[in-house]
Amino acid sequence: MRFAFSLEQQALRDAVRDLLGRACPPAVVRAAWGADDDAAPALWPQLARMGVVGMTAPERWGGLGLGELELVGVLEEAGHAALPAPLLETTAVAIPLLAALPDGPVVDGVRDRWLGAAAAGRAVIAVGLAGAPFVADAARAALLLLERDGELHAVPRDAARLTAEASVDGARRLAWVDWTPSAATRVATGDVARDAAARALDRGAVAAAAELCGLGRRMIELTVDHVQVRHQFGRAIGSFQAVKHHLADAHAALELARPCVARAAYALAHDEPGTAVHASLAKAHAGDAARRAGRAALQCHGAIGYSFEHDLHLFMKRAWALAAAWGDAAWHRARIATAVLDHDAAPGAFHA
Amino acid sequence: MTVDATSAAADDDGMDLRLTAREQAFAAEARAWLHDHVPRGLPPSGSADGFAAHVAWERQLFDAGWAVVSWPRAFGGRDASWVEWLLFEDAYYRAGGPPRVTQNGIFLLAPALFEHGTDEQRQRLLRPMAAAETLWAQGWSEPGAGSDLAAVRSTAVRVDGGWRLSGQKTWSTRASFCHAMHGLFRTDPDAPRHRGLTYFLVPLDAPGVRVSGFRRLDGDLDFADVFLDDVFVADHDVVGAPGQGWKVAMSTTGSERGLILRSPGRFVAAARRLVALYRRERAVASPLDRDQVVRAWMAAQAYQLYTLQDVTRVAGGAAMGASSSINKLAWSELDVQLHDAALALLGPRAELVEGAPDAVDGGAWIKGWQFALAGPIYAGTNEIQRNVIAERLLGLPKE
Numbered sequence: 001m002r003f004a005f006s007l008e009q010q011a012l013r014d015a016v017r018d019l020l021g022r023a024c025p026p027a028v029v030r031a032a033w034g035a036d037d038d039a040a041p042a043l044w045p046q047l048a049r050m051g052v053v054g055m056t057a058p059e060r061w062g063g064l065g066l067g068e069l070e071l072v073g074v075l076e077e078a079g080h081a082a083l084p085a086p087l088l089e090t091t092a093v094a095i096p097l098l099a100a101l102p103d104g105p106v107v108d109g110v111r112d113r114w115l116g117a118a119a120a121g122r123a124v125i126a127v128g129l130a131g132a133p134f135v136a137d138a139a140r141a142a143l144l145l146l147e148r149d150g151e152l153h154a155v156p157r158d159a160a161r162l163t164a165e166a167s168v169d170g171a172r173r174l175a176w177v178d179w180t181p182s183a184a185t186r187v188a189t190g191d192v193a194r195d196a197a198a199r200a201l202d203r204g205a206v207a208a209a210a211e212l213c214g215l216g217r218r219m220i221e222l223t224v225d226h227v228q229v230r231h232q233f234g235r236a237i238g239s240f241q242a243v244k245h246h247l248a249d250a251h252a253a254l255e256l257a258r259p260c261v262a263r264a265a266y267a268l269a270h271d272e273p274g275t276a277v278h279a280s281l282a283k284a285h286a287g288d289a290a291r292r293a294g295r296a297a298l299q300c301h302g303a304i305g306y307s308f309e310h311d312l313h314l315f316m317k318r319a320w321a322l323a324a325a326w327g328d329a330a331w332h333r334a335r336i337a338t339a340v341l342d343h344d345a346a347p348g349a350f351h352a
Numbered sequence: 353m354t355v356d357a358t359s360a361a362a363d364d365d366g367m368d369l370r371l372t373a374r375e376q377a378f379a380a381e382a383r384a385w386l387h388d389h390v391p392r393g394l395p396p397s398g399s400a401d402g403f404a405a406h407v408a409w410e411r412q413l414f415d416a417g418w419a420v421v422s423w424p425r426a427f428g429g430r431d432a433s434w435v436e437w438l439l440f441e442d443a444y445y446r447a448g449g450p451p452r453v454t455q456n457g458i459f460l461l462a463p464a465l466f467e468h469g470t471d472e473q474r475q476r477l478l479r480p481m482a483a484a485e486t487l488w489a490q491g492w493s494e495p496g497a498g499s500d501l502a503a504v505r506s507t508a509v510r511v512d513g514g515w516r517l518s519g520q521k522t523w524s525t526r527a528s529f530c531h532a533m534h535g536l537f538r539t540d541p542d543a544p545r546h547r548g549l550t551y552f553l554v555p556l557d558a559p560g561v562r563v564s565g566f567r568r569l570d571g572d573l574d575f576a577d578v579f580l581d582d583v584f585v586a587d588h589d590v591v592g593a594p595g596q597g598w599k600v601a602m603s604t605t606g607s608e609r610g611l612i613l614r615s616p617g618r619f620v621a622a623a624r625r626l627v628a629l630y631r632r633e634r635a636v637a638s639p640l641d642r643d644q645v646v647r648a649w650m651a652a653q654a655y656q657l658y659t660l661q662d663v664t665r666v667a668g669g670a671a672m673g674a675s676s677s678i679n680k681l682a683w684s685e686l687d688v689q690l691h692d693a694a695l696a697l698l699g700p701r702a703e704l705v706e707g708a709p710d711a712v713d714g715g716a717w718i719k720g721w722q723f724a725l726a727g728p729i730y731a732g733t734n735e736i737q738r739n740v741i742a743e744r745l746l747g748l749p750k751e
Contacts, residue, residue: 244742259657
């Protein structure tokens, strides 16, 4: 039994951290708030060149063929940087979804046209599952993977009508999508569609959980820096227990959420029967922990953090958005309750 | 569960949550033995009769080689790995095993003896400790030294061949029934607070020792004051060097707060009992009760996964260090949460204690609730743990 990431997985994550540390400082995130459709045009090609955008694509499509255990470390760093780019939608959800669909004339055509392009960073793919009213990054996507009435469809963005929805996180691009299903867009039906959509939801939930862990960590870092510099009553406010305890609780909650994310990634990578429960455990804990980190960070920054000019809100608002997307904590708890309380289907900690 | 017969998973670089064939066999053996031997309905340990029954169980565990699985065979253990230790703990509490009355010896003193004791001490003390022949109490807290442990005022004065100890220790769990006590005494009144302390082993039948029991919150006679009046302790019962008592004590707190004292098995088992209780009480459970149950179950899973990460780190040679404060915060709050959820389910029957005709599960939940409430207080209050997390993990300045 070994419950830790491999050295290669850690090295990839470190490389992404270095890149985003240089290429995605808060000023870039802030600039994305005012941009048009493409929030941060320079970032996506850089991530693609590094292989990150296509990391989940099979090698025949120009990808690295890597799995969730590589992915969650990268996504945590994307969260840490509040990356304003669709790594979650395209790399964590859409590419694996498309790659795993059974062969068929429509699927083959969609893959030939879009998968290599997506892996190379030339085409963004957005995802709209049945439970989500809005599609993130639809406006900058070339292709939309959409679920409706138990079917999955691959719809070119040009064939859909989008109505923008403004998010509290100004770097997010949400849209209401109006579209017409057809035989030409239908890529899965029946059990295949249901299973693919369920797996996509779990992938999205775990990916969001990983980003939330990174967002929480960043907010605590910002606050640890602030409370050592900010003096009141003649000393650093970080020396006060009231401040320490807010941050200690927030840090502990995040540290307890992170192994849940790792466990869920392992379950996805090994296609374990209890994957949905592991995914829900990760998303609920990470969402709650990141929101808590946001509250602690804002409180410990005081009025200084309660300003649009301060960087804190760039991370806090992303955390609010991601905590609610891909199933909020209450939705995931309810899903766990159904499995564990109603169906006696509690997965164990070890490999099932 | 898949068995991996070919590789030793711990040596591989990647994440591997399969159990090795050895781990699998170990767990199966432990489960089978515990299934056949764990006693049902032991009386509480807070009376002489009850304590004797728990000691008899501990001896049975030792004779079968299950008392201290992670210790070397020479001292009665099985050389079990950290993962195997976790598997044993899981099996023990899954089978309904009672809390360990030997814990203040095997979990708290033993780590200090392994790290700071002499060979002679290990040879003389460890086997009788594990076999429940010598029962150990902890002598740390004093009326004026709780969270501020370095404020201990009990003293030890150098004499020919040993030391003379005087003072008062308190909140000493089960000391009324124990044979010996380990704890901190001030040997150099002029040294700075943490420097002038020495770690002693004190026989509780020595002349000048008086042990006076008192009751816990739940009414059990589980605490004691230990009064020492010029008690002689020989040199061979000093652990570590004189003046190094704080260092010795800290090797204990790492294990006390962290993994060893409260393995996840205990809470995972409690979460399983909570789920069983929910199933029985489903008809009267509100949606909010249901949410509280699932939250508690989830918190138990998170703590278990956190500890799997710990054992991987420790097996790789890392020290637990200050992160053990996160463990302590997590298990103590988790225990409260588990019992809180159960009491909410029971509603008006929550207050019924053992012996009441309508008490559910023999009143175990209200009993366990009272014990759980001690968790955030003992082994270093959670306020102290939060200070440790903030100062040593996050790097915030001392007050």
